[in-house]
Amino acid sequence: MRLLIVEDDAEASEAMARGLTEAGHECVVAADGHEGLSVAASKGRFDVMIVDRMMPRLDGVAMVELLRKDGDQTPVLFLSALGEISHRVEGLKAGGDDYLVKPYAFAELIARVEALARRRETGSVQTLLRVGDLEMDLIGREVRRKGQEIDLQPREFQLLEFLMRHAGQSVTRTMLLERVWEYHFDPQTNVIDVHISRLRSKIDKGFDRPMLQTVRGAGYRLDA
Amino acid sequence: MRLPRLVRTTPFRLTLLFLALFAAAAFAFLGYIYIATAGEAARAADAAITREARSLEDVYGHGGFNALNEAVIERSSSTRGFLYLVMDAQGEPVSGSIAKSPIAKPPRDHSWASFGLTEADAGGARVRRPARGLEERLPGGELMFVGADVGEAQGYVLKIVNALWGAAALVIVLGLAGGVFVARDVSRNMNALNEVINTARMGDLGARARVRGAGDELDELAAGLNDMLDRLERSIAGLRHAGDAIAHDLRSPLTRLRARMEAALIEAEAGRGDPVGALRQALDDADGVLRTFGAVLAIARLEAATEAPDQTSFDPAELAAGVAELYEPVSEEKGLDFDAELAGGLSLRGNHGFIAQALANLLDNAVKYTPAGGAVMLRVRRRASGEIELSVTDTGPGVPEADRERVTGRFVRLENSRNAPGVGLGLSLVAAVARAHHGRLELDEGPGAVGGMGPGLRTALVLPGG
Numbered sequence: 207m208r209l210l211i212v213e214d215d216a217e218a219s220e221a222m223a224r225g226l227t228e229a230g231h232e233c234v235v236a237a238d239g240h241e242g243l244s245v246a247a248s249k250g251r252f253d254v255m256i257v258d259r260m261m262p263r264l265d266g267v268a269m270v271e272l273l274r275k276d277g278d279q280t281p282v283l284f285l286s287a288l289g290e291i292s293h294r295v296e297g298l299k300a301g302g303d304d305y306l307v308k309p310y311a312f313a314e315l316i317a318r319v320e321a322l323a324r325r326r327e328t329g330s331v332q333t334l335l336r337v338g339d340l341e342m343d344l345i346g347r348e349v350r351r352k353g354q355e356i357d358l359q360p361r362e363f364q365l366l367e368f369l370m371r372h373a374g375q376s377v378t379r380t381m382l383l384e385r386v387w388e389y390h391f392d393p394q395t396n397v398i399d400v401h402i403s404r405l406r407s408k409i410d411k412g413f414d415r416p417m418l419q420t421v422r423g424a425g426y427r428l429d430a
Numbered sequence: 431m432r433l434p435r436l437v438r439t440t441p442f443r444l445t446l447l448f449l450a451l452f453a454a455a456a457f458a459f460l461g462y463i464y465i466a467t468a469g470e471a472a473r474a475a476d477a478a479i480t481r482e483a484r485s486l487e488d489v490y491g492h493g494g495f496n497a498l499n500e501a502v503i504e505r506s507s508s509t510r511g512f513l514y515l516v517m518d519a520q521g522e523p524v525s526g527s528i529a530k531s532p533i534a535k536p537p538r539d540h541s542w543a544s545f546g547l548t549e550a551d552a553g554g555a556r557v558r559r560p561a562r563g564l565e566e567r568l569p570g571g572e573l574m575f576v577g578a579d580v581g582e583a584q585g586y587v588l589k590i591v592n593a594l595w596g597a598a599a600l601v602i603v604l605g606l607a608g609g610v611f612v613a614r615d616v617s618r619n620m621n622a623l624n625e626v627i628n629t630a631r632m633g634d635l636g637a638r639a640r641v642r643g644a645g646d647e648l649d650e651l652a653a654g655l656n657d658m659l660d661r662l663e664r665s666i667a668g669l670r671h672a673g674d675a676i677a678h679d680l681r682s683p684l685t686r687l688r689a690r691m692e693a694a695l696i697e698a699e700a701g702r703g704d705p706v707g708a709l710r711q712a713l714d715d716a717d718g719v720l721r722t723f724g725a726v727l728a729i730a731r732l733e734a735a736t737e738a739p740d741q742t743s744f745d746p747a748e749l750a751a752g753v754a755e756l757y758e759p760v761s762e763e764k765g766l767d768f769d770a771e772l773a774g775g776l777s778l779r780g781n782h783g784f785i786a787q788a789l790a791n792l793l794d795n796a797v798k799y800t801p802a803g804g805a806v807m808l809r810v811r812r813r814a815s816g817e818i819e820l821s822v823t824d825t826g827p828g829v830p831e832a833d834r835e836r837v838t839g840r841f842v843r844l845e846n847s848r849n850a851p852g853v854g855l856g857l858s859l860v861a862a863v864a865r866a867h868h869g870r871l872e873l874d875e876g877p878g879a880v881g882g883m884g885p886g887l888r889t890a891l892v893l894p895g896g
Binding site: 263289290292295311389391392394395396397400401423 | 724
C-alpha cells in the first residue's frame with residue numbers, strides 16, 4: 207500500500223514510517239497541512255492518508271476539508287491527542303474516515319490503516335459475504351458454514367459481519383468495540399474476548415479447521 | 431479627581447440621560463400649554479372686541495356719525511374696559527379714550543393689530559401691557575378703532591409658565607443631586623466588587639464579595655462572583671489533587687518500567703537474558719501507565735467542566751440494555767446469575783457515552799467482585815422523586831459502611847480487592863459522571879448475607895429525570 211503520513215513531529219512520523227515500511231507499505235511523509243496537500247496533489251495516488259490533527263500552518267481538519275473539496279476521496283485516518291466525542295465528530299465531519307487517539311499501540315494503527323484501505327476496495331453494496339466455506343446472507347440474516355446453518359444472536363451476527371468484511375486482516379478489540387457496539391471507552395474487563403469466544407464456539411466448533419484466530423498483541427483475524 | 435470619576439459612572443450617566451429626556455418633555459409640555467392658553471386668551475379678546483365694534487356699528491347705522499361719537503364719548507368714561515377712538519376720513523382723531531391709533535396706516539376696510547399699552551401702575555412706575563385692537567372704515571368713510579387690554583389673560587399664562595420653569599429647575603437640581611448620590615452609592619459597591627476581582631486576578635482566590643442582603647442585582651452579582659470563585663477554587667484544588675494523584679500513581683509503574691528496562695539492557699549487553707520478553711513486558715507496563723493516565727484525565731476533565739458536554743435525550747432502558755448485552759457473556763462465563771429489570775418509556779438527558787461508561791464500570795465491578803454462583807441485577811427505574819436510577823446490585827462481599835464514601839475517591843482500592851485487576855478509578859469516574867449531570871452515586875448494602883455470600887453491594891447512578 208502507498209501511505210501518506212502528515213505529521214509535524216518528525217520523530218513520531220519517522221517511527222511511524224519505519225514501522226509501516228517494516229509491515230510492507232510504502233510511506234511518504236509531509237510535515238504540515240500545506241506540504242500534505244501539495245504531496246497529495248503531486249505524488250500520485252495514495253491508498254490511505256494518516257493525518258495528525260494539530261499541526262502548525264494548516265491543521266489536519268482544514269487540510270482534509272480542502273482535500274475533499276477538491277474531490278479527493280482517499281481514506282483519511284486522523285491521529286489526535288484530543289479524544290473527546292466532540293473532537294471525534296468534528297474530525298469525521300471534516301471528511302475523516304477514522305479517528306485514533308494518541309498514544310496508540312502500533313498494532314492498532316496498522317489494523318485501522320489496513321481496514322480503511324479495504325473499505326475502499328469493497329465500495330459496492332453486497333448482499334452476500336463469503337469467506338472460505340463461511341457464508342453470510344445479509345438480507346435473509348442467515349449464516350452457513352459448509353451449508354450448515356449457524357444460529358447467531360443479533361450482536362453476534364454484527365460481530366461476524368464486521369470480521370467477514372475485514373477477513374484476513376487483524377482487527378483490534380477497540381475497533382470492534384467502536385464499530386460493533388459503538389462505544390468509545392475502554393471496558394476494563396476483557397468483555398470483547400468473551401463475545402469472541404462465544405462466536406468462535408458457534409462458527410468453529412465441529413469443523414476441522416478454526417477460522418477465527420487470536421492475533422497476539424493485536425486482536426483477532428478471520429481467515430478463510 | 432473625584433468628580434470626573436463619578437461623572438463616568440453608569441448611574442450618573444443614566445441620571446443625566448433621564449434628566450435630558452425629562453427636560454425635553456417639560457419643554458414640549460410648556461410649549462403646548464403656552465400655545466393653548468395664550469391662543470385661547472387672544473381669541474377671546476378678539477371676539478369681545480368684534481362684539482363691541484358691531485354694537486358701535488349699529489349705533490352708527492341708526493344715528494350716524496354724531497350718534498357714534500356720543501356713544502364713544504359715553505363708553506370711554508364707563509368701565510367697560512375697551513379702548514375707543516373715532517377718526518375722520520383722514521385719520522384725524524375726533525373722540526375716544528386714546529390719543530392716537532396704534533395702526534399707523536389707516537386700512538381700506540379693516541385691520542387687526544397687537545400693540546403695547548404704556549400705563550402707570552399703582553406704584554407710579556411705567557409698565558407696558560399687551561393689547562389687541564381692530565380698526566374699521568365705516569360706510570361714511572370715517573375710521574373707528576376698538577381695542578382691549580389683554581395683559582390680564584396673558585399675564586395669567588405667563589405666571590403658569592414661570593411656575594413651571596421654576597418646577598423644572600427644581601427637578602433638574604434635585605435630579606442631579608440624586609444622580610450624584612446614587613452614582614456614589616453604586617460606585618462604592620462596585621469598587622468593593624472590583625477589589626475582589628482584582629485580588630483574584632493577582633492569584634488570591636480567597637477573597638469574597640460582601641452580599642449586603644438588599645436582594646438587588648448588585649447582591650446577585652456579588653453572590654454570582656462568590657459562587658464563581660468557589661467553583662474556580664474547587665476546580666483548581668481538584669486539578670492539583672489530580673496532579674498529585676497522577677504523580678503518585680504513575681511514579682511507581684514508571685519506576686518499575688525503568689528498572690526492568692535497565693536490567694534487560696545490562697543482561698542484553700552481557701549476551702544473556704531474554705530481550706524480546708523484556709521489551710514485551712515493558713510495553714505491557716507502558717500500556718498500563720497510559721490506561722491509568724487516560725482514566726485520570728477523563729475524570730479531571732469531567733470535574734473541571736461544570737456540565738457534561740454533548741448532551742442528548744435518550745431512553746435509559748435502551749442504554750442499559752446495550753451495556754447489559756456487553757457484559758452478559760462475561761458474567762455468564764463466570765457463573766453468575768445475570769438479570770435486568772429495565773423500566774421503559776423514560777427519558778434521560780445527558781452525555782450518552784459517559785453514562786454508558788459509568789454503567790459499564792458499575793457492572794464491571796459487580797462481575798469482578800461477585801464470586802461464582804452469585805447474582806448480578808441491573809435495574810433502571812424512575813423513583814418517586816422523579817429521579818432516574820440506573821443501579822447494579824450484586825451478592826458479592828460488599829463495601830463496609832465506613833469505606834463507602836472513600837471508595838469513590840481516586841485510586842482507592844480496598845484490601846480484599848488487591849488481587850483483582852484495575853487501578854481503582856472506576857467508581858471515581860462514575861461519581862464524576864454523576865456530578866457532571868447534577869446527579870449522584872449511591873452505595874448501599876445489597877440483598878444481605880445469604881448462604882455464605884453477601885451482604886452484597888448496590889451501586890446506583892441517580893440522575894435528574896428529563
